[in-house]
Amino acid sequence: MTLEKKMMMGPKSVIGEAGYVMEDVPHLGDYLLDLPTYSNPLQDNPAYSAVKQYFVNDDDAVVQKVVVHKNDPKGMHFRRAGSRQKVFFESDEVHACIVTCGGLCPGLNTVIREVVCGLYDMYGVRKVLGIVGGYKGFYSSNTINLTPKSVNDIHKKGGTILGTSRGGHDTSKIVNSIEDRGINQVYIIGGDGTQRGAALIYEEIQKRGLKVAVAGIPKTIDNDIAVIDKSFGFDTAVEEAQRAINAAHVEAESVENGIGLVKLMGRYSGFIAMYATLASRDVDCCLIPESSFHLEGKGQLLEFIEKRLKENGHMVIVVAEGAGQELIAESMRSISHKDASGNKLLLDIGLWLSHKIKAHFNKTKVSINLKYIDPTYMIRAVPSNASDNVYCTLLAHSAVHGAMAGYTGFTTGPVNGRHAYIPFHVCAVPAFLLRALLFVNLFGKQRITEMPNKVVITDRIWARLLSSTNQPSFLSSTDVEAKRDEDEPPTQLLDDGKDRCSTPPPNATP
Numbered sequence: 001m002t003l004e005k006k007m008m009m010g011p012k013s014v015i016g017e018a019g020y021v022m023e024d025v026p027h028l029g030d031y032l033l034d035l036p037t038y039s040n041p042l043q044d045n046p047a048y049s050a051v052k053q054y055f056v057n058d059d060d061a062v063v064q065k066v067v068v069h070k071n072d073p074k075g076m077h078f079r080r081a082g083s084r085q086k087v088f089f090e091s092d093e094v095h096a097c098i099v100t101c102g103g104l105c106p107g108l109n110t111v112i113r114e115v116v117c118g119l120y121d122m123y124g125v126r127k128v129l130g131i132v133g134g135y136k137g138f139y140s141s142n143t144i145n146l147t148p149k150s151v152n153d154i155h156k157k158g159g160t161i162l163g164t165s166r167g168g169h170d171t172s173k174i175v176n177s178i179e180d181r182g183i184n185q186v187y188i189i190g191g192d193g194t195q196r197g198a199a200l201i202y203e204e205i206q207k208r209g210l211k212v213a214v215a216g217i218p219k220t221i222d223n224d225i226a227v228i229d230k231s232f233g234f235d236t237a238v239e240e241a242q243r244a245i246n247a248a249h250v251e252a253e254s255v256e257n258g259i260g261l262v263k264l265m266g267r268y269s270g271f272i273a274m275y276a277t278l279a280s281r282d283v284d285c286c287l288i289p290e291s292s293f294h295l296e297g298k299g300q301l302l303e304f305i306e307k308r309l310k311e312n313g314h315m316v317i318v319v320a321e322g323a324g325q326e327l328i329a330e331s332m333r334s335i336s337h338k339d340a341s342g343n344k345l346l347l348d349i350g351l352w353l354s355h356k357i358k359a360h361f362n363k364t365k366v367s368i369n370l371k372y373i374d375p376t377y378m379i380r381a382v383p384s385n386a387s388d389n390v391y392c393t394l395l396a397h398s399a400v401h402g403a404m405a406g407y408t409g410f411t412t413g414p415v416n417g418r419h420a421y422i423p424f425h426v427c428a429v430p431a432f433l434l435r436a437l438l439f440v441n442l443f444g445k446q447r448i449t450e451m452p453n454k455v456v457i458t459d460r461i462w463a464r465l466l467s468s469t470n471q472p473s474f475l476s477s478t479d480v481e482a483k484r485d486e487d488e489p490p491t492q493l494l495d496d497g498k499d500r501c502s503t504p505p506p507n508a509t510p
């Protein structure tokens with residue numbers, strides 16, 4: 001194949017029998033001809049000497065959907081992460097760099113540590129640079145040398161030893177810096193914005209024909225990155241949130257008509273609020289961006305608060321920072337501001353709700369005692385917990401194995417419990433196969449940053465939350481219908497072949 005032809009190939013897909021599609025990741029060999037390969041040094045590593053199979057089979061893939069039906073096509077797959085028999089870099093040839101971008105998240109230091117140690121211990125790499133202060137650090141800050149010794153204890157600290165920033169993504173300046181420094185592996189740790197930036201860096205590197213592997217490592221405390229099971233730091237955040245909820249509960253319980261209001265992070269997705277509520281059992285009401293609510297009116301928030309106070313004498317409300325933004329905007333006629341990365345700056349729903357609840361009970365002459373707790377930055381700043389630490393290690397090692405094997409333009413992460421390489425770009429799949437795959441609506445959105453991961457309030461998990469808090473859903477039946485239409489069609493069919501949304505079950509009461 002000629003070089004031009006290889007360059008034109010773009011994102012790849014591997015198509016197999018019975019509707020098997022693998023959305024493959026790019027490889028340095030796609031645009032650089034005749035790259036030499038080397039045997040993987042892992043097989044000489046004493047720690048791995050008892051391993052039955054050192055390497056992942058070349059065509060191992062991870063399936064995107066695990067719940068299937070007998071006539072379903074095999075569906076979408078991603079390349080399985082892990083070490084390969086042949087690597088495309090010699091140990092002393094590697095000059096890696098690591099950068100952390102966007103908001104803080106528990107586990108950032110663990111990932112940095114494990115990329116450094118993974119490169120050193122598994123592949124004998126000796127040159128790893130830390131880029132200081134996020135993307136703009138590539139062209140405006142000093143770098144620091146990272147060694148297993150210098151990163152040994154960093155997983156015990158919150159934050160990122162490299163520093164981070166929003167904004168400042170200048171693709172050509174970044175790639176110039178990569179080229180000038182002779183860097184050939186770039187590990188980019190960050191959320192959706194960062195992964196978009198990483199895709200641009202990968203494209204520019206490919207355009208310049210550089211032998212530089214670009215590996216994205218997804219980070220977001222909000223857990224709003226699509227495709228992967230969950231992001232690191234999320235578990236830690238849910239655990240840490242329990243402390244704030246407990247405090248709110250103690251405060252609320254100790255006084256007459258006590259209300260504990262806790263704001264948790266979640267700009268567009270209410271995962272932290274939802275999981276923290278499900279875990280706690282002390283929460284009476286959880287409000288998330290995906291499920292709108294009103295203050296006034298029958299079955300709405302203020303009425304529910306009145307009811308719960310009458311029943312229990314106290315209550316705890318958990319609100320995700322992105323919830324109810326349209327209500328605040330309406331009542332304050334606010335101008336929308338953005339941060340340096342272009343993310344919309346949110347209005348403080350916690351303060352606003354506190355004010356509205358107090359004003360309401362003032363008007364109705366009921367004395368309440370409301371305590372508002374905003375633990376958001378305290379939660380974000382803690383070191384990762386044990387389970388996140390284990391997860392971060394695997395994530396970092398998967399990225400290292402992928403880059404050493406010559407893969408590039410990918411984000412790594414767990415898909416149904418198995419780590420996979422997910423391409424930055426969606427590959428083209430023939431239309432007939434798309435139809436056969438039965439999830440045409442989702443296609444084109446499977447790339448990590450195309451569509452944020454959101455709580456699907458028509459899924460059973462949200463129903464479990466509503467039933468555990470016994471709060472109203474605050475949605476009208478029209479809202480529910482609209483939500484059902486937005487979400488994926490149900491896969492659970494009744495015996496007569498009609499779906500549960502459109503047809504009431506036999507004997508259902510109207």
Ligand SMILES: Nc1ncnc2c1ncn2[C@@H]1O[C@H](COP(=O)(O)OP(=O)(O)O)[C@@H](O)[C@H]1O
Nearest residue numbers: 102166167168169190191192193194196197341
């Ligand atoms: N669409 C984009 N294209 C290129 N770079 C982006 C894009 N969106 C964000 N970035 C860059 O990614 C970095 C982190 O983005 P941000 O949205 O702040 O955090 P996160 O990656 O956690 O979502 C910033 O330096 C920002 O400039």
Ligand SMILES: O=P(O)(O)OC[C@H]1O[C@](O)(COP(=O)(O)O)[C@@H](O)[C@@H]1O
Nearest residue numbers: 102103104191220221222265266267
């Ligand atoms: O004050 P900052 O640093 O902009 O961070 C606030 C935002 O960071 C987050 O924790 C996560 O955002 P990112 O995923 O973009 O880093 C959001 O929940 C929150 O809105």
Ligand SMILES: [Mg+2]
Nearest residue numbers: 102191192193
């Ligand atoms: Mg983001």
